[in-house]
Amino acid sequence: MIFIGCHLSVTDGCEAMGKTMLDLGGSTFAYFTRNPRGGKSKDIVPDDAAALNALLKRENFGPLVAHGSYTMNLCAANPAMRENGLDMLKKDLARMKLFPGALYNFHPGAHVGQGAETGIQLIADALNETLTAQTRTTVLLETMAGKGSEIGGSFGELREIIDRVDRRDLLGVCLDTCHVWDAGYDIVDDFDGVLTEFDRVVGLSRLNAIHFNDSKNERGSRKDRHEKLSRGKIGGDAMRRIALHPALQGLPFILETPNDAEGYRREIRTVLDWFRE
Ligand code: FE
Ligand code: FE
Ligand code: ZN
Numbered sequence: 001m002i003f004i005g006c007h008l009s010v011t012d013g014c015e016a017m018g019k020t021m022l023d024l025g026g027s028t029f030a031y032f033t034r035n036p037r038g039g040k041s042k043d044i045v046p047d048d049a050a051a052l053n054a055l056l057k058r059e060n061f062g063p064l065v066a067h068g069s070y071t072m073n074l075c076a077a078n079p080a081m082r083e084n085g086l087d088m089l090k091k092d093l094a095r096m097k098l099f100p101g102a103l104y105n106f107h108p109g110a111h112v113g114q115g116a117e118t119g120i121q122l123i124a125d126a127l128n129e130t131l132t133a134q135t136r137t138t139v140l141l142e143t144m145a146g147k148g149s150e151i152g153g154s155f156g157e158l159r160e161i162i163d164r165v166d167r168r169d170l171l172g173v174c175l176d177t178c179h180v181w182d183a184g185y186d187i188v189d190d191f192d193g194v195l196t197e198f199d200r201v202v203g204l205s206r207l208n209a210i211h212f213n214d215s216k217n218e219r220g221s222r223k224d225r226h227e228k229l230s231r232g233k234i235g236g237d238a239m240r241r242i243a244l245h246p247a248l249q250g251l252p253f254i255l256e257t258p259n260d261a262e263g264y265r266r267e268i269r270t271v272l273d274w275f276r277e
Contacts, residue, residue, distance in 0.1 A: 002243060003028035003062025004212075004271045006255040006264040010042055014052035018061070024261065026268045028062035028252040032069065033092045033104075039071040039084075041091065049098035062252040064099055065140070065174065065209045068092055068106030075109035075122035075151060085109070086126050093130060096137040103208055103252070105140035105174040108152040108161060119151045124164035131167040140174040140208050145182035145224035153183040153222070155201040162202070173202055176211035176256075177242060178227070181234055184220040188238040195247055204247060212253040212271075214239060228257045229267045240274050 005026035008017045010033075021029045034041035056064070072085040089106070096104050111119025131139065141161060146153020151161075162168050175198070181187055185194045198204065214232030216225035230236030243253065255267050 001275060002249060003252040004268050005029035007031065014044060014048045015055060018052045018055040022059060024265045024268055025272065027060065028064065028254065030065040030067050030254040032067050033095065034069045034088065036070045039069045039088060044095055044098055046098060053099065064102040065252055065254050066096060066102060066104045068104065070107065072106060073109045074126040075111050075119035077112045077114050082122065086129065089126060089130050093135060093137055100136065103138050103140055105142050105209060107144060108141050110149045111151055112149050116151060116157060120157060120160045121164065123151060123161050127165045131165065131170050135167065135170055138172050138208060139170055140172045142174045143176050143180050145179040146222045147224045155198055159201050172206045172208035174209040174211060175207060176213060177234060178213035178215040179224060181215045181219050182217060182221050182223055186219060187242065188234055191238070191242055191245065208251065210248060210251055210253045211256050213256050226256055226258060228259060228263065229255070229270060243271055243274055
């Protein structure tokens with residue numbers, strides 16, 4: 001069995017997200033630690049966080065997957081932007097202390113013309129400055145579509161970052177199905193082969209979460225346009241095989257498909273039905 005859920009808004013607080021997910025029929029969820037595009041964060045009330053933690057435990061939820069801001073670019077060419085990204089990362093991880101056992105995932109960054117090698121080094125530097133002996137939160141690098149100068153469009157780039165971080169015991173990967181497909185990995189006809197490759201390059205023990213999205217585009221398009229489950233180029237059969245894959249059982253699966261709440265309710269039910277067939 002997997003844990004399934006979607007992104008929720010933190011606007012009404014933490015426990016409210018747990019209640020919403022219960023109502024939608026899921027068993028995990030993701031939320032943006034700050035406005036995904038603006039970068040502003042909402043203060044988290046400790047009592048509210050504790051109430052959510054109690055709900056997660058009582059209802060046997062899987063780990064939360066908090067998502068860092070899209071505006072955080074740890075390998076920006078502009079030093080002020082890089083500094084701003086580092087500041088967001090530090091503050092986000094400080095706040096994550098309120099959620100023991102939760103995961104924090106982020107987009108590694110875009111090297112904007114500096115080259116992948118420089119980008120990888122800057123990301124590793126930022127992680128080395130942030131992840132200290134006191135850090136407890138597992139931090140996940142997200143697999144990217146390889147759009148523009150994005151780092152993380154190949155498993156090898158993620159491995160390179162991990163290798164350069166001292167506290168690599170805290171690092172994992174969030175595999176986004178739309179992104180890896182768009183990056184060129186054939187998860188439709190050879191998901192086993194892709195997982196074997198992931199295991200060889202990164203190690204399956206570092207696979208901590210799945211972003212479960214169909215894609216609007218063909219394999220290798222490098223576009224990063226998510227589609228509703230089963231409506232895209234990955235398609236329902238492949239999505240079903242991925243969800244049922246023995247190597248992925250026990251992981252949180254987060255839908256980031258273009259849906260409203262009712263759409264998510266339906267997709268969560270669809271996924272759960274695959275396990276009942
Ligand atoms: Fe993401
Ligand atoms: Fe994603
Ligand atoms: Zn995406």
